[in-house]
Amino acid sequence: MALIEQLEDELARGAQCRGGRRQLHERRQDRRGARGAGTRTPRAAGPAFAADLARRHDPHQAPGYWRDLLRWLIAANTAAPAYAVDDLRRIRVPTLWIAGEDDPWFELDQPLAMKRHIPGAELLIVNHAGHGPQQTHPHLVGPAIAAFLTRSDARQHP
Numbered sequence: 001m002a003l004i005e006q007l008e009d010e011l012a013r014g015a016q017c018r019g020g021r022r023q024l025h026e027r028r029q030d031r032r033g034a035r036g037a038g039t040r041t042p043r044a045a046g047p048a049f050a051a052d053l054a055r056r057h058d059p060h061q062a063p064g065y066w067r068d069l070l071r072w073l074i075a076a077n078t079a080a081p082a083y084a085v086d087d088l089r090r091i092r093v094p095t096l097w098i099a100g101e102d103d104p105w106f107e108l109d110q111p112l113a114m115k116r117h118i119p120g121a122e123l124l125i126v127n128h129a130g131h132g133p134q135q136t137h138p139h140l141v142g143p144a145i146a147a148f149l150t151r152s153d154a155r156q157h158p
Contacts, residue, residue, distance in 0.1 A: 056132070088117035094152035095121040098141060100129030120155075122148060 053066035061068075095118050097111040108125065115123040124144045126133035134141040 085117050088114060089119065091118045091121075094148070094155070096145065096148045097121065097123045098133060098144070099123065099125050100131055100133040100136075101125055101127050102129060103131045103133075105131050 050066065053069065054064075057066045057069055058064065095114075097115055099106065099108060099111045101108070111123055111125075115121045124141070126137050126140055129137050134145075
């Protein structure tokens with residue numbers, strides 16, 4: 001569980017992911033038994049959180065992959081630069097943001113701001129979906145990706 005505690009420390013020190021910080025705050029509030037009104041249900045701390053990560057990520061990679069993922073998250077949140085609006089405006093490739101309405105890691109204002117600042121970017125918000133709507137709602141996300149690729153190809157090759 002040391003990796004989880006290290007991730008929590010990094011997020012608490014000002015990680016790039018505001019949604020992650022929010023979830024961390026909710027988890028800490030939940031541990032104290034003082035969950036605020038209107039907050040999303042946080043994941044359980046400790047072994048349950050690790051088991052959830054393993055369930056979500058190990059089958060697609062290898063047993064224990066979730067540990068590598070946490071190491072990457074720690075490194076990304078401590079070393080990765082935050083992108084400025086000017087950086088986003090320079091992106092010239094077709095961009096589709098896909099977000100779950102109930103994602104506990106990312107607040108919707110993040111993909112909304114990115115869509116607003118990346119020229120021609122599109123955003124799909126999947127209702128009643130958490131993190132990874134492409135896995136939980138493939139019947140909605142798959143056709144949306146196909147349509148986006150068709151539109152993008154038509155724009156680049158009129």
